[in-house]
Amino acid sequence: MSAILEVRDLEVAFRVGPLVRRRSLLAVAGVSFDVRxxxxxxxxxxxxxxxxxLARAVNRLQRVxxxxxxxxxRRIDTMSRGRIRPMRQRMAMMFQDPVGSLSPRMxxxxxxxxxxxxxxxxxxxxxxxxxxxxxxGLPADFANRYPHQLSGGQARRVGVARAIxxxxxxxxxxxxxxxLDVSVQGEVLNLLNDLRSRLGLAMIIIxxxxxxxxxxxxxxxxxxxxxxxxxxxxxxxFRAPKHPYTAALLSANPEPDPDxxxxxxxxxxxxxxxxxxxxxxxFHTRCPWARDRCAKAAPRSEGRxxxxxxxxxxxxxxxxxxxETVQ
Amino acid sequence: MFAADSDAxxxxxxxxxxxxGGLGIVLVVAMIAGAVFADLLxxxxxxxxxxxxxxxxxxxxxxxxxxxxxxxxxxxxxxxxRIALSVALFSTAASLAIGIVLGLIAGFGPRWLDNIxxxxxxxxxxxxxxxxxxxxxxxxxxxxxxxxVVVVLVNxxxxxxxxxxxxxxxxxxxxxxxAESMGAGTARVLRVHILPNVIGPLLILASMDIPVxxxxxxxxxxxxxxxxxxxxxxxxxxxxxxxxxxxxxxxAVAGGLPIILTTLGFTFLGETLRDVFDPxxxxxx
Numbered sequence: 001m002s003a004i005l006e007v008r009d010l011e012v013a014f015r016v017g018p019l020v021r022r023r024s025l026l027a028v029a030g031v032s033f034d035v036r037x038x039x040x041x042x043x044x045x046x047x048x049x050x051x052x053x054l055a056r057a058v059n060r061l062q063r064v065x066x067x068x069x070x071x072x073x074r075r076i077d078t079m080s081r082g083r084i085r086p087m088r089q090r091m092a093m094m095f096q097d098p099v100g101s102l103s104p105r106m107x108x109x110x111x112x113x114x115x116x117x118x119x120x121x122x123x124x125x126x127x128x129x130x131x132x133x134x135x136x137g138l139p140a141d142f143a144n145r146y147p148h149q150l151s152g153g154q155a156r157r158v159g160v161a162r163a164i165x166x167x168x169x170x171x172x173x174x175x176x177x178x179x180l181d182v183s184v185q186g187e188v189l190n191l192l193n194d195l196r197s198r199l200g201l202a203m204i205i206i207x208x209x210x211x212x213x214x215x216x217x218x219x220x221x222x223x224x225x226x227x228x229x230x231x232x233x234x235x236x237x238f239r240a241p242k243h244p245y246t247a248a249l250l251s252a253n254p255e256p257d258p259d260x261x262x263x264x265x266x267x268x269x270x271x272x273x274x275x276x277x278x279x280x281x282x283f284h285t286r287c288p289w290a291r292d293r294c295a296k297a298a299p300r301s302e303g304r305x306x307x308x309x310x311x312x313x314x315x316x317x318x319x320x321x322x323x324e325t326v327q
Numbered sequence: 328m329f330a331a332d333s334d335a336x337x338x339x340x341x342x343x344x345x346x347x348g349g350l351g352i353v354l355v356v357a358m359i360a361g362a363v364f365a366d367l368l369x370x371x372x373x374x375x376x377x378x379x380x381x382x383x384x385x386x387x388x389x390x391x392x393x394x395x396x397x398x399x400x401x402x403x404x405x406x407x408x409r410i411a412l413s414v415a416l417f418s419t420a421a422s423l424a425i426g427i428v429l430g431l432i433a434g435f436g437p438r439w440l441d442n443i444x445x446x447x448x449x450x451x452x453x454x455x456x457x458x459x460x461x462x463x464x465x466x467x468x469x470x471x472x473x474x475x476v477v478v479v480l481v482n483x484x485x486x487x488x489x490x491x492x493x494x495x496x497x498x499x500x501x502x503x504x505x506a507e508s509m510g511a512g513t514a515r516v517l518r519v520h521i522l523p524n525v526i527g528p529l530l531i532l533a534s535m536d537i538p539v540x541x542x543x544x545x546x547x548x549x550x551x552x553x554x555x556x557x558x559x560x561x562x563x564x565x566x567x568x569x570x571x572x573x574x575x576x577x578x579a580v581a582g583g584l585p586i587i588l589t590t591l592g593f594t595f596l597g598e599t600l601r602d603v604f605d606p607x608x609x610x611x612x
Contacts, residue, residue: 059508088510101501105523114519118511162509 002073003034004169004202005058010067010077012050012057012226016275025274027053029226030067035170040196040203042213042234044249045223046271051206052096054223055172058204059093060084072169089119092163094173098155098180102147108133108158109143115165132161136191153184157191164195172204177212189215210253214238222246225274225282232306242306242313244287244320265320281311288320341603348599354592358585362408369402373559382575391581394567400581403559408585410471410560415540418475419533422482427526429483430490431517435498441491448484456481456543464552474553478540486529493525531604535597538590545586561586 012028028050035041043051056062057077058069064077071091076084092115095101102111112132113125130140136157147155156176163171176192177185193216196203205216213220213234221231222245230243241247248265267286272278278285284294293311301307342348361368371389377397385392391400433444454462460477467473494517497503506520547553548562549569556563561582568579 056504061504061508085510085512088508093505093508095501095505097501101505103502103506103520103524106520114506114511115509118506118509118515162505 002036004037004072005035005204006068006070007034007058008032008068008070010054010057010069011065012053012062013065023275026065026277027226027274028057031221031223031226031228032067033221033228033231035202035204037169037202038196038200039219040205040217042217042220043204043206043223044208044210044213044220046208048271048274049223050226051208051223052174053226055093055174055204055206059091059172061093086119089115089121089166090169092166092168092171094159094163094171094176096175096178098152098159098178099147099150101159102150102155102162104147106147107143108138108145108147108150111147111158112143112161112165115162119166121166128165132165135164135195136161152180153187156180156184156188160188160191160195164199164201167199168201170202170204172206174206175208176205177207177209185209185212192216210250222249225272225277227282227309228301228307229283229309230307232303236306240314240316242308243283243310244289244314245283247314247318248288263319281309283310289314289318342596342599345599345602347595348603351592351595351597351599354588355596358408358589358592359412361405362412365402365405365409369399369405371399371402373398373402373406374557375399382571384575385577392575392577394564394578395571398557400564400578403564404561404581404585407559407561407564407582408589410554410558411541411544411585411589414471414474414478414544415537418478418540419482419537421475422479422486422536423529423533425479426483426486427490427522427529430487430525431494431521433487434491434494435513435517435521444487444491448487451480452484457546460543460547460550460552464547469547469552469555471554471558474544474547477547478543481543482533482536482540486533489529489532490525493528494521497521497524527604531597531601534600535594537597538593541589541593542586 010028010031011026014025014027015022016025017023031054033041043054045051053062057064060076060079067077068075069077071087074087076087079087106114109129113128115121116123116125116128129143133140133142138154138157138161142154142158147158150158163173173192176188180188189212192203195201203216205212207213217234219232220234220237221228222237222243223229224245230237230241230246237246238250241250244265248267251263251265265288267288269286272282272285278295280293280295280297281287281290281299284290287294289312291312297311299309299311301309342352375398377393380389380393380397381395383389383393383397389399389401391404394400394403429444433441456477459480460473463477464473467476503516503520506516511520544553545560545562545565548560549566551566553562554560563582565579565582565586568575568577568582572579
C-alpha cells in the first residue's frame with residue numbers, strides 16, 4: 001500500500017543568537033519516514049530531541065528548511081498558505097497541553113465543531129457535536145462546558161473529538177498522554193486505538209513514554225539530536241534494540257515484573273548542545289559501547305525495514321562493557 | 328449555538344450589592360433617561376430665546392431658572408446630556424473599534440509593523456490632551472467632530488496597547504497553533520480565538536473612560552473648542568454661568584452639577600464592574 005505521508009531528508013533550522021553572531025541550529029537534521037494508511041507511527045526521544053518540531057514541520061506550523069513532505073501524494077512543504085488550508089481537513093493535530101489547546105472562551109460544543117465552521121462544511125452542528133462527544137465517550141451535556149471546567153482527561157477527549165471531526169486521514173498526536181493520570185492515559189490510548197481501527201486513521205504519536213509506544217504503535221523511530229538513530233517495527237525494536245541509545249531508553253522503562261532482572265544502562269553526561277554537535281557519531285560522547293572509530297566517522301543508516309545508525313549494532317540482550325573498556 | 332447562561336444577571340446583582348455600584352447605576356440610568364427623554368421631560372424649548380425672561384430664578388415654570396438669553400436651563404441641561412452621552416458613546420465605540428484592530432495587528436503581525444505602531448502610539452500619547460485639542464481645533468474649527476476626533480486620538484493608543492500586549496502573550500498559545508493547524512486563517516484566529524480572550528479588561532477600562540470623555544467634551548465646550556452655540560452643552564452652560572456667577576450662581580450649578588454627578592456615576596459603575604469581572608485589577612488606575 002502506498003504511503004499517506006512521505007517525509008524525505010527533512011530539516012528544520014532555527015536561527016539563534018544576536019544579529020551579529022547569528023547561528024543556525026538544526027532542530028531536525030535530515031529525517032525520512034513513511035506513514036501508511038491505518039498505521040500508527042511513534043516518534044520517541046528525550047526532551048529537546050526535535051520530536052515536536054518535526055511534527056510541527058510536517059503539519060506546516062513550522063517552516064521546513066530542506067527536504068520534502070508529501071501528503072496524499074502532494075508536496076505540502078512548498079505549498080502556499082491558501083492551498084494548504086483544504087489539506088488540513090485531512091490532517092489533524094493534537095497538542096501537548098490538553099486544556100491549553102482549547103480556546104478558553106469557547107464551549108466544548110463549539111470547539112469540536114470549529115473544523116466544520118473553518119472549512120464551511122455543511123452539517124448539522126448540533127448532531128455532529130453529539131456524534132463526536134459520544135464517539136470519545138463524553139456525555140452530550142458537556143457541549144455547554146468551558147475548557148476550565150474540564151479535567152485533563154476530559155479535555156484530551158475533547159481534543160480527540162475535534163481532531164476526528166472532519167474524518168481526517170492522518171492524526172498527529174503530540175504527547176497525547178502528557179499530564180494525565182496513568183489510568184486516564186490508558187483510557188485515552190484505548191480510545192485512540194479504537195478510533196484508529198474504526199475510522200481507519202493513520203497516526204503519528206510523539207512521546208517520551210515507551211509504554212505508550214508499545215501500547216499503540218506499529219512502527220517507531222527513536223530520535224536523538226534531531227536525527228533518527230533507529231527505526232523499525234515496534235515489536236522488533238522492543239525485543240532487540242540495535243542502537244545503544246534505544247537500548248538505554250528501553251532499559252530505563254519501568255518493568256512491571258519485579259522478578260525480572262533489570263539491566264539498566266545508564267548514560268553518562270548530558271545531551272550535547274545542538275549548537276555543538278559531536279563529531280563522528282553524535283552519540284559517542286554518551287555511548288557505553290563507543291570505540292575509536294565512533295568519534296571519527298558518522299555512521300550511515302543501514303537496513304531496509306529496520307534502520308540503525310550505528311557502526312557496531314548491538315547483538316540481542318547485549319549488556320554494556322565494563323567501565324575499564326569504556327572510552 | 329449554545330444559549331448564554333445567566334452570567335449577566337449574576338453580575339448585575341453583584342453590582343447592586345455594592346453600595347457605590349448601586350449609586351452608580353442610579354446616577355447613570357437617571358442621566359441616560361434624562362438625555363433620551365429630554366423633549367418629554369423638559370417641556371420648554373432649549374433654543375427659544377426670550378429676552379424678557381433673562382436670569383430668572385428657579386421656579387415651577389423654569390426648574391433651574393433661565394440663562395442670559397432667557398433660555399430654559401433645565402431643558403438645556405437635559406439636552407446637554409444628550410450631547411455628552413452621544414459624544415461619550417460614539418467616540419468610545421470608535422476608539423474601541425480602532426484600538427482593537429490596531430492592537431491585534433501590532434500583537435499578531437510582523438515585528439516591524441508592531442514597532443511602527445508602538446512608535447505611533449507613543450507619539451500620540453506624548454501630546455497633552457488640551458494641546459492636542461487646541462491643535463485640532465485650529466485645524467478644523469470648533470465642532471462636535473473635533474471633540475470626537477480628540478477623544479479617539481487620546482483613547483486609541485491605550486486601548487491598542489492593552490490588546491497588543493495580551494495578543495502577544497496569546498500568540499504562541501497552543502490553542503492558537505491548534506486553530507492554525509485546523510486550517511483557520513489569520514482573520515478567524517484573531518476574531519474567534521484571540522479577541523474573546525483579550526477584550527474583557529478593555530471593556531472595563533472603556534467603561535471607566537466614559538466619565539473622562541464626558542469631562543473632555545465639557546472642558547472643550549467650556550473653552551469654546553467644542554460644540555458651537557447655541558447647541559446646549561454642559562461645558563458651555565458652565566461657561567455662561569461662570570461669567571454671571573456673582574448675580575446668578577445657579578447657572579454655574581446647573582452646568583457643573585450634572586458633570587460631577589455623571590462622571591461620579593460612571594466612575595462608580597466602572598470601578599464596580601472592574602471589581603466584579605476582574606478582581607485582579609482592583610486598586611489599579
